[in-house]
Every structure is written in C-alpha cells, then in structure tokens.
Amino acid sequence: MLDSPFFRPVMDYYYVLPEEEKQEFAKLFQEGFIRKKELLIKQGEYTDQLFFLESGHLRGFKNTENQEITVSFVFAPVFFTDLVSLSQKTPAELSFQMLEDSKIYSASFKDVDSFMSSKPENSRYYIRFLENLNAFYLKRVISMVCDTPEERYLKLMKDRPKVIEKLPLQYIAHYLGVTPETLSRIRRRLKDC
Amino acid sequence: MLDSPFFRPVMDYYYVLPEEEKQEFAKLFQEGFIRKKELLIKQGEYTDQLFFLESGHLRGFKNTENQEITVSFVFAPVFFTDLVSLSQKTPAELSFQMLEDSKIYSASFKDVDSFMSSKPENSRYYIRFLENLNAFYLKRVISMVCDTPEERYLKLMKDRPKVIEKLPLQYIAHYLGVTPETLSRIRRRLKDC
DNA sequence: TGTTTTTCTTGACTTTAGTCAAGTGTTTCT
DNA sequence: AGAAACACTTGACTAAAGTCAAGAAAAACA
Numbered sequence: 001m002l003d004s005p006f007f008r009p010v011m012d013y014y015y016v017l018p019e020e021e022k023q024e025f026a027k028l029f030q031e032g033f034i035r036k037k038e039l040l041i042k043q044g045e046y047t048d049q050l051f052f053l054e055s056g057h058l059r060g061f062k063n064t065e066n067q068e069i070t071v072s073f074v075f076a077p078v079f080f081t082d083l084v085s086l087s088q089k090t091p092a093e094l095s096f097q098m099l100e101d102s103k104i105y106s107a108s109f110k111d112v113d114s115f116m117s118s119k120p121e122n123s124r125y126y127i128r129f130l131e132n133l134n135a136f137y138l139k140r141v142i143s144m145v146c147d148t149p150e151e152r153y154l155k156l157m158k159d160r161p162k163v164i165e166k167l168p169l170q171y172i173a174h175y176l177g178v179t180p181e182t183l184s185r186i187r188r189r190l191k192d193c
Numbered sequence: 194m195l196d197s198p199f200f201r202p203v204m205d206y207y208y209v210l211p212e213e214e215k216q217e218f219a220k221l222f223q224e225g226f227i228r229k230k231e232l233l234i235k236q237g238e239y240t241d242q243l244f245f246l247e248s249g250h251l252r253g254f255k256n257t258e259n260q261e262i263t264v265s266f267v268f269a270p271v272f273f274t275d276l277v278s279l280s281q282k283t284p285a286e287l288s289f290q291m292l293e294d295s296k297i298y299s300a301s302f303k304d305v306d307s308f309m310s311s312k313p314e315n316s317r318y319y320i321r322f323l324e325n326l327n328a329f330y331l332k333r334v335i336s337m338v339c340d341t342p343e344e345r346y347l348k349l350m351k352d353r354p355k356v357i358e359k360l361p362l363q364y365i366a367h368y369l370g371v372t373p374e375t376l377s378r379i380r381r382r383l384k385d386c
Numbered sequence: 387t388g389t390t391t392t393t394c395t396t397g398a399c400t401t402t403a404g405t406c407a408a409g410t411g412t413t414t415c416t
Numbered sequence: 417a418g419a420a421a422c423a424c425t426t427g428a429c430t431a432a433a434g435t436c437a438a439g440a441a442a443a444a445c446a
Binding site: 062064069071072083084086087088093094116117118119120123124126127128130131132133134135137138139140141142144145146174175177 | 255257262264265276277279280281286287309310311312313316317319320321323324325326327328330331332333334335337338339367368370
Binding site: 341371372 | 432433434435436
C-alpha cells in the first residue's frame with residue numbers, strides 16, 4: 001500500500017503519524033481488486049476487515065421487502081469498513097456495493113485494532129478519525145430533522161458535489177429521504193427558478 | 194466524583210479501566226449543580242468541558258427562525274459534551290438545555306484528552322465510547338431514511354422507553370422528524386388498534 | 387387549592403410527498 | 417449499430433403530513 005499515491009494524503013488527513021508508524025500500518029494491508037456491482041459487505045453478515053478504497057466509489061443500502069434503499073456513499077480515496085457491526089459485534093445493517101471496478105486494499109481489523117492501541121499516537125489517529133465520523137453523522141441527523149428535502153439537496157450539492165455529479169438520481173433521492181420522482185421534481189423546480 | 198454511585202457503573206460500561214486510572218480520571222472533575230431550563234451548551238458558542246451528568250436529563254435543540262427544534266436527548270447517568278464542536282473546533286450547532294435541576298460534574302476537555310492519550314488502555318476506553326456513539330447515530334440516520342414516522346416512534350419506545358415516559362410530546366415529535374400534531378395522531382392510531 | 391401557563395388533542399383545510407403508469411432518454415453489451 | 421436493460425421525467429391521482437385554530441387536559445406556581 002506504500003506505493004499508493006493516495007495512502008499518505010488520506011493518512012495525513014486526520015493526524016500526521018511518524019513515517020515509521022505509517023509504514024508499519026501500511027504493511028497490514030493487502031492489495032486487491034473488486035468489480036462493479038460486487039458487494040464488499042453484505043447485510044446480515046459480519047465484517048472483520050478494514051478497507052482502503054483507492055479508486056472508485058460505493059453505496060451502502062438496506063434491503064427492505066420490495067426495494068433497496070441507499071443510505072450512504074463512500075468515495076475513494078478513503079478508509080472504510082462497517083464500524084457498527086465491528087464495534088457492536090452485530091450483523092451488518094447495510095450492504096455495500098461497488099459502483100465501479102476499483103482497486104482496494106484490505107487488512108484484518110484485529111491487526112488494525114492492535115496497531116491503533118499500541119501507541120498513544122496511533123490511538124490519537126484513530127480517535128480523530130472517529131470524532132470526524134461522528135460529526136459527519138450528527139450533522140446528517142440534524143439535517144434530516146430540521147431541513148426540507150430541497151434544503152438537504154442543496155446542502156449535499158455544496159458539501160459533497162461529487163455525489164451529485166457521479167451518482168444516479170435514484171440513489172441520491174433515497175439518501176436524502178425522498179423518492180426518485182420527488183428529487184426529479186426538486187431539480188426541475190431549481191432549474192426553473 | 195469518586196463518591197458518585199453512578200461513576201463506576203457508567204465508567205465500566207464501555208471498557209473496564211484499572212482502579213488507579215479511574216481515580217485519576219475522576220480527579221479531573223469538579224462537582225456542580227445546574228437548574229432546570231438553564232443551557233449547558235449554547236448554539237453558536239464553543240465548548241471546552243466534558244460533563245458527567247449524574248441526575249436529570251437534557252435536550253439538544255436547534256434554533257430556527259420561528260421555533261426550537263429538539264434533535265437529541267441525554268439521560269443521566271452519562272458522560273456528555275458537544276463532541277462535534279470540540280473536535281471540529283466549530284461553534285456548537287445545538288443548544289443543550291437541562292430539563293430538571295441536576296447534579297453535574299465537569300472537567301476541562303483538554304485534561305480529558307491528555308488523560309485519554311496518555312496510555313493505550315485509556316485510549317481504548319475513549320475509542321469504545323466513540324465507536325458506540327457512532328453506531329447510535331448511524332442507526333438513527335438509517336431509521337430516518339428507511340422508516341415511517343410511526344416505525345420510528347415504535348423503535349424509540351423499544352430502545353429508549355425513558356424518552357417516551359419522561360419527555361413532553363412536542364420534543365419527542367421533533368426528535369422523530371414530525372410535528373407535535375402528527376405524533377399526537379400516531380399515538381391515537383396506536384391506541385385505537 | 388385555585389389560578390395561570392403550558393401542553394396536548396382534535397377538526398377542517400392546505401400543502402407536500404408518494405404511487406402508479408406511460409413515455410422518453412441513456413447506458414450497456416454483444 | 418442495434419437490442420436490451422436501466423434510469424429519468426412527467427402527469428394524474430392518492431396518501432400523508434403540515435398548518436391553523438379552538439378547546440380540553442395537565443402541570444406549575446403562588
């Protein structure tokens with residue numbers, strides 16, 4: 001993983017570890033590839049891997065009786081796993097599907113956890129990462145409670161323009177908590193103004 | 194804080210630290226009291242404290258043009274702060290208001306952070322705490338996207354019965370993303386069946 | 387305890403979003 | 417290039433939730 005042009009920039013995003021630690025961390029990962037439409041994590045199963053998505057993106061969705069509802073998006077380059085099922089030792093609540101052929105590194109989460117616990121600096125890294133994630137989710141909860149669908153759409157455009165550019169409308173609609181038809185009409189209204 | 198009958202049970206909930214560490218941690222806190230309706234954290238300001246709420250409960254709400262929208266509830270005994278504003282160094286997005294006269298301990302978050310970084314075991318404690326919080330928020334996001342208001346209400350009754358028992362309907366309604374009138378009707382429908 | 391204030395319920399009505407279905411446009415794949 | 421699959425848009429209609437207002441109920445307070 002040390003060869004990946006994205007490893008260092010992503011790694012340094014939350015907190016800068018000494019070079020030696022970065023290398024030790026990188027050694028936990030194995031290179032791999034995954035094809036579009038494949039599931040990286042399956043709803044109902046258990047995860048024990050941490051992934052580093054180098055290219056491509058994926059969606060997390062929930063299977064209900066009659067349809068798949070997209071709840072989250074993950075864009076490379078980024079570290080990724082189902083933290084909920086890992087930390088709570090419960091089956092995954094969502095499936096995660098690749099939306100492009102992608103290069104992906106994976107590591108045993110157990111090894112990652114040991115690494116993160118082994119030194120205060122490493123822990124600090126993981127703590128920053130978790131705090132960030134937390135902030136992200138809480139903001140989303142607040143937006144779901146306080147904003148209208150149109151306001152949520154505008155915020156998404158502002159905060160994560162890639163989502164709007166690259167992903168199909170139906171996925172974005174569910175992510176925002178509305179039907180595809182409603183999002184189509186929101187877009188129309190915005191264009192007309 | 195070592196005298197508090199709740200300190201140890203809450204502390205041990207996520208991960209059991211050695212007695213010595215627990216005591217060291219407890220020493221960071223100072224006892225205090227706060228009255229019903231007072232704000233512990235104010236929207237737009239910065240926080241630098243970690244609280245241990247020994248009794249009572251509070252609500253987090255957002256001020257919009259014409260009303261206050263309740264977004265979260267916190268029940269004693271529990272550790273509490275505005276992690277988002279602390280970790281992102283941004284002004285608080287929500288105000289947190291006491292709903293009862295309460296006993297509350299507070300510590301400088303800087304001290305807490307040093308403590309948590311000082312030993313792998315301490316970090317592990319904080320990490321478990323954050324992972325838990327994450328799971329909680331993610332589940333709420335999924336519920337906001339996938340469930341109907343009635344389903345969200347039933348889940349809340351199951352997962353956090355105290356919220357239903359102790360808090361006014363208007364707060365619960367906003368928490369679930371509906372108006373008080375709508376929640377009142379949901380309750381009626383459920384009673385009639 | 388009685389008064390005041392706040393919260394909850396209900397009805398009538400409006401607005402918003404969901405559903406269904408048909409038709410158009412776009413990708414994808416061979 | 418052409419066929420098939422998929423994704424998006426639009427209209428007509430239905431269902432759900434929001435708004436407003438009035439009155440009942442409950443809680444707070446003096």
